[in-house]
Amino acid sequence: MVPERTAARPCRPGRRCGRARYFGLLPAFTGRGLGGHVLADVLGRAWSLPARWPELPPAARVWLHTCSLDSPRALSNYRARGLEVYRTEQVEQGGAALPTG
Secondary structure, three states: OOOOEEOOOOOOOOOOOEEEEOOOOOHHHHHOOOOHHHHHHHHHHHHHHHHHOOOOOOOOEEEEEOOOOOOOOHHHHHHHOOOOOOOEEEEOOOOOOOOOO
């Protein structure tokens, strides 16, 4: 399988970026409407880091890396939470096999 990945623009100097490298639900929890709530919480926590740690600069951007192994409903969830596709690319998957559930 060749996953598709999305990436975001780099942060501006002096600004901080939040990044979720892995996000997903176990198969037993998909299709229940939980993904939107969990993702909204993840994004809220990323944007609110400076409120919890005042020494951190405000986030300029929050990235969510994803791939073609996501649920077919995932992209609509990401877009519904205000995320946009910045770039897609094809990469060869190497190394250990991914768990199948």
